[in-house]
Amino acid sequence: MNRRVAGALAAWATLMVVAVAAVAAVNFVRARNSFEAEARTLHRVVSQRADQHDAHLTSLAAVLASPERSFTTFRAVADAVLRFYPRIAAIDAVSLVPVPDVVFTTRELQSNRPGILELAATATTLSAGQTIVMTDPNGAAAYHLVKRLPETISQAGALVMTIDAGRLMDPEADLSAGMWFALRDPSGREVAHRGQSPSPDGVLPLLAFEKELGSRSQPLLLQISRSPAVSELLPPIAIVLLAALTGIGVILASFVLRERRAAREARERASFHEHQARLAHAMRVNTVGEMASGIAHELTQPLTAILSRSQAGLRLARSSSPDRGEIIDVLDANVRLAKRAGDILSRLRAYVSNSGPAPERTSLNRLVRNVAELVQGDLARRGIVLKLDLDPRDPSSMIDRVSIEQVVHNLVRNAADAIEPLPEDRRTITVATFVEGGLAGVAVSDRGPGIPPADLPRLFEPFFTTKPDGMGLGLSLCERLVEAFGGRIVAANVPEGGAVFIIHLPLIAEGRREAAE
């Protein structure tokens, strides 16, 4: 897997994690809000149901307080209450004097009579009309409301209402799926519940609600909780959508980034090429300065010849019987010499010119001859012989002539620097052209000291030099100029002593050359 794909995948995974976390957080807040709203509604409903018990007790007490004190009416009311409110399990009327005794009950069997009497006995501590909630003495899932009857009733007494706590709420109708509830009486005993209390599974937090009922007589504690499902917080559809959206986002972002990187690289390449062209130009100007004395020497020869021939021509013209033919010969020679001087200067001007590289079909033999013309004077002054060994097949390549002339020129200058201090018989440089393995080539060899093997791999590195005043940029520039036209340059030592630098360039095939001509 390449680095770019791995990076995009990592970015996508990170985005997914963040997006999934955000969706889960939003859904959790939504689930909590709806749970709390539902729990508050339930609390209100259950509180209202509890309040109804007080109302029933009050009406039952009122029946007993009536002058007739009719148990028939009492039974009718109590039966109606029981019929309409299945959660009210039983209603007992208990006289407290001389000892607690059930005087009326709605129970079929009076099996828990002692328990009811015990509960009723607590009413003796209550003030008239007061109601309290009592835990079931037998541990049933119920609680009891004990109301002390008002003193207006001739005989002191109490009413006991038994509530089936589990029916205070209809789990099917009142509770949403996954909800758990419990009711605890004031002693903390659980009097009703549904299912197993969910416990937090460590990943998702538990939604919980806990509040006492609003009824003054029945301060039962209502507990509701729910454990949100993973699929509720992270619906599969949302995950698929997120994966698709983040995937598209990452693909778009990597596309934009790639475009920007490509644009930046193109800018850098352009500025590198401009920089390289400037460097090449600066170095050419610099070497022309060094060559100045050689060039002056080169020009002196045709100029001196022009001068002496012109003087001779003048003499001929001034003679009493001027020979027209001889004068024409002299002028002819002058024209040739002046052209040669002009050629030297135009080659120099072309070499120093700063026009950008323009590849064109170039004869390597001509290119080498041009360089030879330029450096000949300088080399002669330093007692160095330049030999040309040009391939008669005249190899050509698609290159910028000035750039590759500069390369050959650099190689000749380096060779000259290497052999200058040596005895005369070794002060020879050979520039050869050749065709080899389908490539065109130029080789510059000398009989100098050669290159220490340790230096060979570093030769083309920028700033590598062994010369006290060297810059070490010549060979690295040569390499770049050659590579710009699809070529290569290598250095080696020759067995007889000395170094050779070989340039390989794409060869223009014979057929193409003919077509171009």
Ligand code: ADP
């Ligand atoms: P500079 O000429 O400024 O040193 P170059 O990059 O042209 O920079 O050359 C780098 C080094 O390569 C030279 O300092 C020299 O040590 C070595 N070198 C180049 N040509 C030759 C050669 N013909 N013979 C021996 N050493 C050479």
